[in-house]
Amino acid sequence: xxxxxxxxxxxxxxxxxxxxxxxxxxxxxxxxxxxxxxxxxxxxxxxxxxxxxxxxxxxxxxxxxxxxxxxxxxxxxxxxxxxxxxxxxxxx
Amino acid sequence: xxxxxxxxxxxxxxxxxxxxxxxxxxxxxxxxxxxxxxxxxxxxxxxxxxxxxxxxxxxxxxxxxxxxxxxxxxxxxxxxxxxxxxxxxxxxxxxxxxxxxxxxxxxxxxxxxxxxxxxxxxxxxxxxxxxxxxxxxxxxxxxxxxxxxxxxxxxxxxxxxxxxxxxxxxxxxxxxxxxxxxxxxxxxxxxxxxxxxxxxxxxxxxxxxxxxxxxxxxxxxxxxxxxxxxxxxxxxxxxxxxxxxxxxxxxxxxxxxxxxxxxxxxxxxxxxxxxxxxxxxxxxxxxxxxxxxxxxxxxxxxxxxxxxxxxxxxxxxxxxxxxxxxxxxxxxxxxxxxxxxxxxxxxxxxxxxxxxxxxxxxxxxxxxxxxxxxxxxxxxxxxxxxxxxxxxxxxxxxxxxxxxxxxxxxxxxxxxxxxxxxxxxxxxxxxxxxxxxxxxxxxxxxxxxxxxxxxxxxxxxxxxxxxxxxxxxxxxxxxxxxxxxxxxxxxxxxxxxxxxxxxxxxxxxxxxxxxxxxxxxxxxxxxxxxxxxxxxxxxxxxxxxxxxxxxxxxxxxxxxxxxxxxxxxxxxxxxxxxxxxxxxxxxxxxxxxxxxxxxxxx
Numbered sequence: 001x002x003x004x005x006x007x008x009x010x011x012x013x014x015x016x017x018x019x020x021x022x023x024x025x026x027x028x029x030x031x032x033x034x035x036x037x038x039x040x041x042x043x044x045x046x047x048x049x050x051x052x053x054x055x056x057x058x059x060x061x062x063x064x065x066x067x068x069x070x071x072x073x074x075x076x077x078x079x080x081x082x083x084x085x086x087x088x089x090x091x092x
Numbered sequence: 093x094x095x096x097x098x099x100x101x102x103x104x105x106x107x108x109x110x111x112x113x114x115x116x117x118x119x120x121x122x123x124x125x126x127x128x129x130x131x132x133x134x135x136x137x138x139x140x141x142x143x144x145x146x147x148x149x150x151x152x153x154x155x156x157x158x159x160x161x162x163x164x165x166x167x168x169x170x171x172x173x174x175x176x177x178x179x180x181x182x183x184x185x186x187x188x189x190x191x192x193x194x195x196x197x198x199x200x201x202x203x204x205x206x207x208x209x210x211x212x213x214x215x216x217x218x219x220x221x222x223x224x225x226x227x228x229x230x231x232x233x234x235x236x237x238x239x240x241x242x243x244x245x246x247x248x249x250x251x252x253x254x255x256x257x258x259x260x261x262x263x264x265x266x267x268x269x270x271x272x273x274x275x276x277x278x279x280x281x282x283x284x285x286x287x288x289x290x291x292x293x294x295x296x297x298x299x300x301x302x303x304x305x306x307x308x309x310x311x312x313x314x315x316x317x318x319x320x321x322x323x324x325x326x327x328x329x330x331x332x333x334x335x336x337x338x339x340x341x342x343x344x345x346x347x348x349x350x351x352x353x354x355x356x357x358x359x360x361x362x363x364x365x366x367x368x369x370x371x372x373x374x375x376x377x378x379x380x381x382x383x384x385x386x387x388x389x390x391x392x393x394x395x396x397x398x399x400x401x402x403x404x405x406x407x408x409x410x411x412x413x414x415x416x417x418x419x420x421x422x423x424x425x426x427x428x429x430x431x432x433x434x435x436x437x438x439x440x441x442x443x444x445x446x447x448x449x450x451x452x453x454x455x456x457x458x459x460x461x462x463x464x465x466x467x468x469x470x471x472x473x474x475x476x477x478x479x480x481x482x483x484x485x486x487x488x489x490x491x492x493x494x495x496x497x498x499x500x501x502x503x504x505x506x507x508x509x510x511x512x513x514x515x516x517x518x519x520x521x522x523x524x525x526x527x528x529x530x531x532x533x534x535x536x537x538x539x540x541x542x543x544x545x546x547x548x549x550x551x552x553x554x555x556x557x558x559x560x561x562x563x564x565x566x567x568x569x570x571x572x573x574x575x576x577x578x579x580x581x582x583x584x585x586x587x588x589x590x591x592x593x594x595x596x597x598x599x600x601x602x603x604x605x606x607x608x609x610x611x612x613x614x615x616x617x618x619x620x621x622x623x624x625x626x627x628x629x630x631x632x633x634x635x636x637x638x639x640x641x642x643x644x645x646x647x648x649x650x651x652x653x654x655x656x657x658x659x660x661x662x663x664x665x666x667x668x669x670x671x672x673x674x675x676x677x678x679x680x681x682x683x684x685x686x687x688x689x690x691x692x693x694x
Contacts, residue, residue: 013232016187016241023190048196058232
């Protein structure tokens with residue numbers, strides 16, 4: 001299992017478009033991928049767009065990404081890269 | 093979105109109803125007499141039923157078929173939306189499809205069916221309500237509003253379960269769409285090309301409804317408040333966007349008046365058969381009529397209405413809605429397409445008019461965005477954005493005729509800084525082995541400081557472009573999207589006319605042309621006033637070109653000039669409008685009716 005702190009760097013947060021990108025990426029990997037609020041108040045399966053949307057992560061939110069499985073390192077790197085790129089959207 | 097199923101039975105009642113009037117914000121022009129097609133996006137009525145244990149498998153199968161059907165519909169919608177609105181609007185349907193593939197959502201519904209022995213409809217509704225309730229608690233406004241995506245999906249599933257194929261593709265020939273608000277999916281689902289007009293209770297100038305209607309060239313009025321609850325499918329309705337008015341259950345007399353007015357205004361054939369594009373006034377003044385375009389849906393209007401090139405290409409549409417910056421290569425392709433569309437007469441590309449209320453790309457949190465970091469100020473601050481855009485334009489200019497107009501310049505300083513950036517990028521392109529095409533650089537004159545120093549700005553640019561919408565807003569200090577001050581938004585205010593006159597004169601003095609774009613140019617009566625002030629190059633929404641052309645061809649520019657001179661002497665907008673009504677009706681009764689002139693105010 002690997003863990004990483006990621007930040008929502010795009011202005012609009014994890015709305016449908018960004019969430020869709022995240023979910024499509026997460027589903028490319030075999031590992032289980034979770035996103036948690038740092039205070040543990042909410043967590044989401046990164047392979048479920050519904051879950052990710054319900055996380056309601058607005059711009060600036062920090063999240064803990066957790067991957068578990070054979071390809072956990074590549075999976076978490078891919079997800080972290082998306083967050084860093086702000087999902088290709090305008091950044092904060 | 094579906095036609096209201098309860099409405100048809102009630103339509104007989106409407107014949108007895110009396111005429112009632114609503115006022116709203118006209119966002120796309122025209123007059124239409126038609127019948128209501130009520131579109132609602134509320135939840136369908138769903139009732140619980142207990143499924144016998146032995147039948148549960150069959151119920152689950154029925155649900156799975158509905159999910160597949162909904163997915164198929166979304167694929168089709170996505171393709172259509174991409175064509176009509178462009179890829180940046182279509183992405184949302186991809187996200188909707190992901191929701192339908194989401195085991196969390198689908199599994200929760202299947203569990204509900206199994207555990208409660210519920211019919212699929214009821215399970216969908218229960219799960220949907222539960223999710224929406226959780227969404228409603230989200231603190232972030234933007235994310236909370238995305239709850240409508242869930243609503244959309246739930247509604248689509250219910251519809252798929254009912255086995256109804258969307259019936260609403262075939263619109264009656266006189267359908268006037270009446271809705272609380274239109275979602276982007278309406279464009280994809282409704283055969284809007286057959287709609288005669290759109291009116292909505294909500295919405296503003298930049299709402300989807302407005303953009304869509306202008307793209308389709310049909311009249312639209314938004315912000316009507318509470319028309320929707322009163323309108324029933326089949327009711328007679330008049331949409332008069334010259335007066336921002338909607339009349340429900342119009343009296344016979346009213347319909348008769350409007351039918352004659354509408355036939356004068358609207359039934360002009362879309363193009364002259366002889367293919368002579370030039371418009372000439374009675375006294376032989378040549379008028380150039382160009383097209384304003386933004387959405388791909390509007391592109392076909394350029395040739396259809398025989399525009400003499402594109403006077404204003406609003407490039408902001410290229411930016412992905414939630415603020416994705418387009419690469420130079422993609423922009424280059426888009427500008428090549430615009431140049432090809434515009435043909436020999438060329439196209440004027442307005443640099444991104446970002447910031448203010450226009451885009452999420454700019455930082456928010458400005459107390460007064462209209463006066464904030466927007467348009468050229470945004471470009472000069474975020475130079476990388478501007479540099480990419482001007483590079484793409486200059487490269488495309490080698491494939492066709494393209495010019496650049498700088499939005500919202502305040503003075504010569506803004507122009508100089510922008511021109512320096514453009515020159516630097518030209519040099520870089522040449523060094524990289526590109527051959528940038530010739531590009532003229534113009535200034536949008538739309539703020540008071542630019543008007544007052546127009547003579548000086550005229551010396552450093554190749555042409556002017558008068559953006560009348562913003563000009564009215566800034567000269568009169570009236571926010572055009574704020575209904576509360578709508579009565580102060582007066583295009584024919586003497587101060588506005590004086591500003592236009594001063595700008596035109598400055599351009600003439602420096603020997604440069606001025607293109608007048610903005611809503612004023614697309615309204616025949618206003619176009620005649622503009623002609624009187626000396627404007628001979630107008631750019632407008634393509635669908636307006638035939639009627640503006642017909643009216644301008646029927647007037648003598650010297651008469652128009654005499655009236656305009658008198659308008660400039662008036663003290664108030666009321667006086668100007670009164671003068672215009674009176675003079676136009678007596679001079680050109682064959683061209684104008686009271687319906688096509690500014691309304692009398694109380």
